[in-house]
Amino acid sequence: MIALSPLHRVPTQADLLVTHEAIHPFVHRTPILTSTSLDELTGARLSFKCENFQRIGAFKMRGGASAALRFTEAERERGLATHSSGNHAQAVARAAQVLGVPAYIVMPHDAPRVKVAAVKGYGAEITYCNNTPHERQAALEEVVARTGAAFIHPFDDYGVVAGQATAAMELIEDVDRVLDYIITPVGGGGLLSGTALAARYFSIRAKVFGAEPEGVDDAARSLKSGKIEQNETNHTVSDGLRTHLGERTFPIIHKYVTDIFVVSDEETVAAMRLIWERMKIIVEPSCSVPLAAILRYPEVFRDKHVGIILTGGNVDVDRLPFG
Template sequence: MTELSPLLQAPNQADLLLTHEAIQPFIHRTPVLTCTGLDELAGCQLFFKCENFQKIGAFKMRGAASAALRFSAEERSNGLATHSSGNHAQAVARTAQKLGVPAYIVMPHDAPKVKIAAVQDYGATVSFCNNTPAERQAALDKIVVKTGAAFIHPFNDWGVVAGQATAALELINDTKRVLNLILTPVGGGGLLAGSALAARYFSMEATVWGAEPRNVDDAARSLVSGRIEENVDNRTVADGLRTNLGDKTFSVIHRYVPKILVVSEEEIIAAMRHVWERMKIIIEPSCAVPFAAVLRYPELFAGLNVGIILTGGNVDVDHLPF
């Protein structure tokens, strides 16, 4: 198994290529799909990078594998640990399972039941906490002290950012037409930051924008203010986007991402339903946010080639929002 060196700063082009090679045993090369009906609805050519088909059902597998491979075998022998509402939790649990070490996961009490069950199915030990950043971290710190497990941050880790960047790298390489824009959702910012770096290194044309729910628009406000903003409330159907940016992810986003678009809860649900009905694939609310932005601001995308990373498909089908 290929080991990776720890990253002390934002990954460069060589780092991303090495990361992509190293994590191959942990990931699928997911397809890029198109849909004429959605193109006509949006007024542009859309290319969907389907990370809902990724192992564990989400792009987070890339970052977890990348970060885990930067620990030595001795450092990860006591296990891997993290806090997450779902997809990163599953990714760390599956990575630990594949590496043959324990996984210790802190999840909020209100995490989707389907995601809790999946984490437990991968053999992880799950602890619960209230859904605030401070309480998540406090619970996680206690576990790390007790077990000696290696902590993989959900997003504010250069190894995680490098792993998430590989989704955009593949999208750029696998799209037959030159992309003008790449859109990703933004919660903690790992995928958005990684995608911005991938576009900078591997595309002559593509600009990367973010999209997030209006109810949790901290990233959009952070881009305007030049400092990390926080949300007073985190109520949104897009449960994967409820967290705030970290200093590492913000440093990349502030430098390389010119725009973050915001959309309403109703627009997210409508966009999710369009993808389910037109493309016949399952996506979760968080990854409907970029497509919702395309529909909300058609004048920004008219006639362009737009790549969208569909980040995951882990949905509780007993509690669909439509």
């Protein structure tokens, strides 16, 4: 198993290459799928990087593994800790399981049941809290003080960013022609900032876009204002996108991301249903926001080859947002 050095600055091209090699035992190289019917509907050529087929069912496994490998063995022995509503929680729990160390996860009371069950299945100890940034942080600090576990931030960590970048690296390498655009969802910005770096280092011309729900549109506002904006609520069907950008992710996004599009929950659910029906694969609402943006802004994407990172498929099939 390859040990990784801690990252205290924006990852370089070399950092991304060694990270991709190091996390290989933890992740799948996920497939790229296409859909003629969705191409016809959008007027674009779409290549879907299917991280819903990733281990733990989401791209977060990449960042979790990358960050876990940057601690020393002595640091890891005391366990890994994080706070998350679901997919990052699963990633840290699974990384700890593979490494043979404890995992301590803080999750909000209203986290999706399917994600809570998965975290428990990986053997993690769960501490529940109210779903606010303050409550999450307070609960995490108590857990770390009690256990001495090493904290892996869900997104605002250069090690996490380097891991998330590997999805776009594979997308760029595996598509059958040059990409014009790459679009990802954005919550805390780990995936979007990593994708932006991957495009800068490894793509001939791909511009990078983000997409987020209008109920938590801090990233779009931040890109326009030039500073990190906050959300007053976290009301959206896309539970994985309810947080705001971080001090490490925002400068990368501000420098390298072309634009961030905002869509309604209704548009997201419609896009989710289209993916289920046309591609015959399971995706969660957060995952569907980029397709919703392409459908809402067809003039931007028409006649372009667009890479879309389908971020995850951990959805409670007993509580689907469509009938």
